[in-house]
Structure formats: structure tokens, C-alpha cells
Amino acid sequence: MHRKKSANHRQVEELPLLPEYKAIPVEPSVERNVERLLGDFGRSDDVIVREIRHAGAESAAAAVLYIDGMTDAAAVNSYVYDVLSRSLNDAQGGEEAAEGPNKAALAGELVFGIGAVRTVSELASLYGSLLSGEAVILLDGSKHAYCADIRHWKGRDVTESTNQTSVRGPRESFTETLRTNTSMIRRKIKDPRLWLETHAVGRLTKTDVTVMYINGIAKPSVIEEVRSRLLAIDIDSVLDSGYIEELIEDGKYSLFPTVYNTELPDNVAAQLLEGKVAIVVDGTPNVLIVPTQLVAFFQSTEDYYQRAFYASLLRLLRFGSVLISLLLPSLYIAITTFHRDMLPASLLFNLSAQREGVPFPAFVEAIVMEITFEILREAGLRMPRAIGQAVSVVGTLVIGQAAVEAGIVSAAMVIVVSVTAISTFTLPAYSMSIPIRILRFAFMGLAASFGLFGIIMGFFVLLLHLCALRSFGEPYMAPFSPYVSPDIEDTIIRMPRWLSLKRPDTSVGSGGRRQRRRW
Incomplete structure (x- = not known):
């Protein structure tokens, strides 16, 4: 084709x-x-x-x-x-x-x-x-x-997003109708340089896939790469944007997503204005954004609607929560198994007393509790909404308390697993929480085998892997690796808007100035 x-x-x-x-x-x-x-x-x-x-x-x-x-x-x-x-x-x-x-x-x-x-x-x-x-x-x-052209079919009305919620900002989210989605983006960017290209992908479904970008801001090399990858797809059906994402992404064997997806039109508009390319697939409310960087999965559109100081605090909280979700169980296993001398004496005595009747080592405890929580989380998602949330919450409380009373796990382990699970939900992008949850088990295995040394070595290997990833030719860890000094202002913290004069250098082709200094 x-x-x-x-x-x-x-x-x-x-x-x-x-x-x-x-x-x-x-x-x-x-x-x-x-x-x-x-x-x-x-x-x-x-x-x-x-x-x-x-x-x-x-x-x-x-x-x-x-x-x-x-x-x-x-x-x-x-x-x-x-x-x-x-x-x-x-x-x-x-x-x-x-x-x-x-x-x-x-x-x-x-x-x-x-x-x-x-x-x-x-x-x-x-x-x-x-x-x-x-x-x-x-x-x-x-x-x-x-x-x-007198097409007309029933479609879902524009409603509030259920997956990406915000306290302040637009409430509308994409629907399953292609033209409704593209028109919602055009409402926010009223400029003739917002160009669209529509391709039919899928031998049987003939699904319309629209590529959107701002001419003069997006890099021509990225646009050409997106176009060539779409045209190279030869598949019988495309029923969701996930088909396209899996076929065009870099690092196909990596756990980390190299394509960003969102349901929010304001998020897509903001990404387009920074030189990104949007891929809108007919029949799905999830729009793909390429290229993307790791820091994009920690950022929320709400960050740009709040004051910079509050938004920066929330971002630091998210990065800290991800580290807790990734490393807290493994740190607990390593310290209680190999490095007990690092704990204060009173805390060590309390933990030893709690574990006195527990028949399993800390690693087995953590694995059992983590798998149990993942089962409850999946059951809560698949059950009817009226009872799914109640069952998951009640099930977690009842099972955790019963496991402690039965002497299968310690109370400290229940606290560690609960804090770890709650920290995962602070990520704005659900697609990033999945690799964090998977890698958590790998770090637990390293901690049980080598202690803190295994955790440190695993973390270094993870950083090397992230630095080697690319998204449509762009470094995945930018602007940290390679280091781009002007773009650091909108990564871990967000600088005030009156100081954000240029668009990120890592994504735009030309026309990088966002505003002019007036003071």
C-alpha cells in the first residue's frame, strides 16, 4: 500500500x-x-x-x-x-x-x-x-x-473524561467520531497552519487516520517519519488507536511507552503548539502524540492552569510518588533482609516482633500482597461500576486485616504495599503506571537476591535503557540526556509563564518563540 x-x-x-x-x-x-x-x-x-x-x-x-x-x-x-x-x-x-x-x-x-x-x-x-x-x-x-457527502450516524456526545480528570481546566474529552475530534482541536488552534492529512489504514476496516501538525513549528523530519510509518502499515483491521501505537512505536521490546495518548483536546492543542504531531484515529477517543519524552508522562494539563509554584510542587510530588511506587517494597525487603543495622533499634524491635509469627520471608510476603492487590485492582476495573469500586476497597481492607490476623503477613508489609499502590495513582498518564508496576517486581527480586547493591545496579541499568530509547528520532530522556538547558524550565518544575519565552528546542523545527518580553 x-x-x-x-x-x-x-x-x-x-x-x-x-x-x-x-x-x-x-x-x-x-x-x-x-x-x-x-x-x-x-x-x-x-x-x-x-x-x-x-x-x-x-x-x-x-x-x-x-x-x-x-x-x-x-x-x-x-x-x-x-x-x-x-x-x-x-x-x-x-x-x-x-x-x-x-x-x-x-x-x-x-x-x-x-x-x-x-x-x-x-x-x-x-x-x-x-x-x-x-x-x-x-x-x-x-x-x-x-x-x-451527507454522512450521518449516531455518536457519543462530548462528555467529561473519566480517565484524565482535573480540578481546573476544560472538562470536554474526545469522542469516537473523527471529525468531532478534529473540530475540537481546531476550535482551540484557529490558525491555517494547522494542517491535516487523512490516510485509510486497514484492508478490511479502512479506518480513517488523520495526522495533525502545525506547519512551521513541527519538525519536517518528524512529519515525514510519521507519514512513512503509517503508510508502511499493512494490516487487515484497525479498531483502536492502540493498533497504530503498537505498529509505529520505537523500542518495541521496551516496557516504556514511546507514544503518548490522551483524551483531552486541550492537551493535544498544547502538544501541537510545542511542535508535536497528533494522530487521530476514527472510532476511538484516544489521540496519539509523537514524539514524546519521559517527562511528558509526569505532566498534566492542569499544571498550566494553576500558578507555577503550586504546579511545581505537584510535579515534585509525582516524581517522588513514582520513586516510592517503584522502590519502596524492594527497599523494605533489602533492609529487613540484609541491612538491619540501618534501622533504629526501636523500629527494628517492632518489625522483628511483627514478623515473629510470619512463616514466610519478606520477599514472599511482598509478592503475595502485590499480586493480591493487582487482582483486586483488575477486578474493580472489570466489575460493574456500581459495585466495582466498593468491592475493591472492601476487599483490600478485609483481606489485609485477615492476612495480618492469620499471621501470613506482617502489618508493616500491608502498610508498605498500600502506600506503594496509592503512589501509583498520582501519575496523570495510565500508560506509564503499567511499566512501573511491572518493574516493581523485578526490583523486589534484585533486593531479595543482592540487597541494596542489586537495587542500585538495577536502577543504573534502567537509566541506561531510558537514555538509549528514542521516539520518532528524538531522545526519550530529553532534555536531561542529551542536556538541553533552555528546556529544563518545564520538566521537574514549571517556571512562571512570564519567564517561558520559547518553545522547547527538543521538539520544534522553527519558530520557537512563544511570547515576547514586555518588561
Whole structure:
């Protein structure tokens, strides 16, 4: 599957929707076209065909075809069918009777009533338009078909995000409709330099995938890399943006995500203004952002709506919470197993008293409690919302207390696992919490085998791996590795807005100035 690109990358030739039909032209006979189409669609009930015949004529003079539920049937009746009937009646008794209605006049009437009509001459384009919800008009004696863009289907209303909540800021989130999502972004960036390119991905689903970027701010090399990776995808279906994310990401064997995803339009707009590229997939509310860096997963859009000092405090809290979530169980195991002399005497006596009746070592305790909590977390997500949260909370309390009373685990271990689990929820991006939870078990194993030395060595290996990762050609650990001094102002802390004069140098191609100094 290939697409020819123009010099300025703006006009992108349509991807073959049905390659096997690309060389088959539209026939001048309405009857043959309709019969072939119904045969190819298995005479499905949702394919509606409305023919128009002259009095006493054996063959249809025209036909309107559309998919029930994807096309506005009222618009078909009010505009397409009525205009077509009137044009055919006017042509029946005049000089046009032999050739049918005036094609140019008919197209003009349709454009005036509907607003978007185009002609196609191949079955591949005709089928693609029909399956996209457009109404197709066939005229007897014409080797072209008219496609009227009157798509209409039921979609979810714009609601508040349930996965990425904020105290201050916009509440709206993306829906499953592509054009609704792109329009929400355009509402926030009212500039003609916000460019869109739409590709059809998936041999069977023909899913529309739109690439959005701000020309002059995003790096041309990144745009070209995104385009080439999308065009290289050859898969039968794309049902969610997760398909695209997994096929285009760097570091395919890494636990860490190199593609950022979000449900918030203001988050996408902010990333576009910093030179990133957005990938909007039809049928999913999650928009992909590339390239991305590790620090982006610790930042929230709410940070930019609060005062800088408060936002910086929250970011420091998030980084500290991630370290707690990653290392706290392993530190507890290492200290209680190998380095007891590091603890104060009173605390050591208390821990020893709690563990006196526990039959398992600290590592087994931690593994049992962590796996139990992960099971409760997954059960709370999959159960009905009315009882899922209650079951997970009550189950955690009951199981933890019962395990302590039964002498299976110590009370200190329950506290460590609880604090670790709560710290995980401080991350704004859920996709980053998954590798943290997985690596926690690896660090626990290192702590049980080598103590603090194993934790330190594991942490160094983790840092080396992160520094080696790249996202669409950009360093994953930027601006720390490589070190970019101007970009440090919006990483661990956020500088006040009146000091943020330039866009990040690690992402923009040109036009990096965000505001001018006025003081």
C-alpha cells in the first residue's frame, strides 16, 4: 500500500480503498452497476437502492445508493432524490432525452443543496465512498458516479473524561467520531497552519487516520517519519488507536511507552503548539502524540492552569510518588533482609516482633500482597461500576486485616504495599503506571537476591535503557540526556509563564518563540 506525495506534502493522493477493484471502471449502465454492487455486498439489507424510471421505460434512468444508518436518509429524500427526479423529468421531453439530464447542471444543483459532491470513475472509489456513509448517484449513460457527502450516524456526545480528570481546566474529552475530534482541536488552534492529512489504514476496516501538525513549528523530519510509518502499515483491521501505537512505536521490546495518548483536546492543542504531531484515529477517543519524552508522562494539563509554584510542587510530588511506587517494597525487603543495622533499634524491635509469627520471608510476603492487590485492582476495573469500586476497597481492607490476623503477613508489609499502590495513582498518564508496576517486581527480586547493591545496579541499568530509547528520532530522556538547558524550565518544575519565552528546542523545527518580553 503506497501513496504518492506531492512536493509540499499537502495534497495526498487517496489510498486505494479496495485494490482489487481499482482498475474496474464505472459502467454506463445503471442496471449493471447496481447488480454488481448488490452482488459484491451480498445483497445486504442495509444497502438501500432507490431507482428512478421513466414511465414505460424498461431500465432505470438513475439510482441513489446509500448505507442505512450511516447516511442522512432525510437529506437523501429532500435534496438528492428530489433534485434527481426533477432533473430527469425536465430532460425527458427535451433534447437531453437521449443522453439523460445535463450532468453539469445536476452537479450544480446538488452542490447548492448539499455542499459537497464529487465524481468518481472507478468501483474502488465508489465502494469506498459508499462505505464511508456517502450517498452514491448513478446516471444511465454516464461513466461517472456522483458521491454526495451527507454522512450521518449516531455518536457519543462530548462528555467529561473519566480517565484524565482535573480540578481546573476544560472538562470536554474526545469522542469516537473523527471529525468531532478534529473540530475540537481546531476550535482551540484557529490558525491555517494547522494542517491535516487523512490516510485509510486497514484492508478490511479502512479506518480513517488523520495526522495533525502545525506547519512551521513541527519538525519536517518528524512529519515525514510519521507519514512513512503509517503508510508502511499493512494490516487487515484497525479498531483502536492502540493498533497504530503498537505498529509505529520505537523500542518495541521496551516496557516504556514511546507514544503518548490522551483524551483531552486541550492537551493535544498544547502538544501541537510545542511542535508535536497528533494522530487521530476514527472510532476511538484516544489521540496519539509523537514524539514524546519521559517527562511528558509526569505532566498534566492542569499544571498550566494553576500558578507555577503550586504546579511545581505537584510535579515534585509525582516524581517522588513514582520513586516510592517503584522502590519502596524492594527497599523494605533489602533492609529487613540484609541491612538491619540501618534501622533504629526501636523500629527494628517492632518489625522483628511483627514478623515473629510470619512463616514466610519478606520477599514472599511482598509478592503475595502485590499480586493480591493487582487482582483486586483488575477486578474493580472489570466489575460493574456500581459495585466495582466498593468491592475493591472492601476487599483490600478485609483481606489485609485477615492476612495480618492469620499471621501470613506482617502489618508493616500491608502498610508498605498500600502506600506503594496509592503512589501509583498520582501519575496523570495510565500508560506509564503499567511499566512501573511491572518493574516493581523485578526490583523486589534484585533486593531479595543482592540487597541494596542489586537495587542500585538495577536502577543504573534502567537509566541506561531510558537514555538509549528514542521516539520518532528524538531522545526519550530529553532534555536531561542529551542536556538541553533552555528546556529544563518545564520538566521537574514549571517556571512562571512570564519567564517561558520559547518553545522547547527538543521538539520544534522553527519558530520557537512563544511570547515576547514586555518588561
